[in-house]
Amino acid sequence: MSGLCNHALHGTGLAGNTASPVHRLDPRAKVVGLLGLTVVAVTTPLHAWPVYAACAAVLAVVAAVAGVGPRTLWHRIRFLIPLVLFVAVFLPFVRGGSQVELGPLSVSQAGLAAFAAVSIKAVLGTLSAVLLGATTTFPSTLRALELLRVPRLFVLIAGFVYRYLFVVVDEVQRMRAALAARGYHPRSALQAAAIGRVATALFLRAHARGERVYLAMLSRGYAGSVPALDSLRFGPADAVFVAVVAALILPVRILEVVA
């Protein structure tokens, strides 16, 4: 957890050359472009490898222009590996069809291909999100979502999560320290009850804080809607970015489906 805190949470999350053309794009262009890419990758049939190649090429170019290096990307997507493995690792064993000997194991060839395709989809989707996060601050992303007509309530909730995640993480760390300071060192499942009480305390604290935040909002004239300082400009460069991403991916996707 602390790695995540130090790296992604307590900074802006930006990486690479923060003055690059990609960083300077309107966040709406990046959200539309990268989200579109993710949707294309995820909805593509399993065998459509050219589409994956096109998506990967676009992401590679975006990363290169933004100056986000492979180390940063690897550092930020590695948490994905256990998830993908957990979901997809059984595919090669449960699919039928011709079998391949893989050392001592006998696996389905179709299953292996499906496993590879699912992994690629996950990596492409995550890379898109990571690149968005590395080139756009979270507040700008929220503003973009709001302007793209995502329901305000969702954007508001995401904003509060972002704002208070740090506060809650700090509280969890303090409570863990308090447990450790009093010799808490669970050796059996029975002793894990203390974790439950920590969770309860955390919930109650979060609830009390929610009340106080609401009072603070009322104090500054909150009357049901959060006003926005709208200062984004969608310029020609942004349109070009979206158009280029679409031009590189959509034809491949369409040809692949027709074929």
Place this chain on the structure above:
Amino acid sequence: MTCVLDAHDLRYRYPDGREALRGLDLTIGHGERVAVLGPNGAGKTTFVFHLNGLLRGDGRLEVAGVEVEDKSMRELRARVGLVFQDPDDQLFMPTVRDDVAFGPLNLGLDRDRALVRVEQALAAVRMEHAVDRAPHQLSMGERRRVAIATVLAMQPELLVLDEPTANLDPRARRELLQVLDRIDRTMLVVTHDLPFAAELCERAVILSAGRIVADGACCAILADERMLSEHDLELPAGFDPSRVAPDGQSRALRLRQRSRTRASRGWEQQISALPSAGGSTGSGL
């Protein structure tokens, strides 16, 4: 003298039956800086929450020329700036700019005027450099100053600070004192940091068990050791209030008298030249 705050026989009982305010009387004039001193549990925060109608008790309460009642809430909250004890409660928007603009936009200002207010309020607390940052990236002292800016941006007639020095290290506390000292506005400072009160405020009242039990010049109140200990208050060992205010006036008052004779180029003058959405500009003195 017109009053910024006029409370008479204010009473409040929490839903669990605990009596927090038991007949509180307090009058504060324009331009005064008043410290409300009291131990934990004296009803300080409860009283503060009454000032902009977050809590409603029995008795009569008029703040910034507005009777506290249902139909006056909007105006009341525009005129009373409340700075919460925990800046993490006060700063709820993703960036400092959004947070400081929240109040002015709610007052109905357009974007450009709101941004001018943001700039001025952050300059007043010396936090201009943090405008694009997220609150969690700031130190506690910086968060406190931004929290004050969020309220200043609304140009309230009365500035109310709840325990402003809580969790601050000596340097952040000193910076906060300097920032507040330059703000020319009626101020109510709720605290049990007695030296802080002595440096900032010329008048002090003691709130104990839901009542005002003492009211007078800050240095006189702080010099009465017996009364302080009766109400569970205590000066730090070796602190001599008369040295903060050697001629019977607080340092704050002397500074303000000096600054009044100087050419006026404070930020309040710039701000009060702007049209105000809250009705009155309320530029303090």
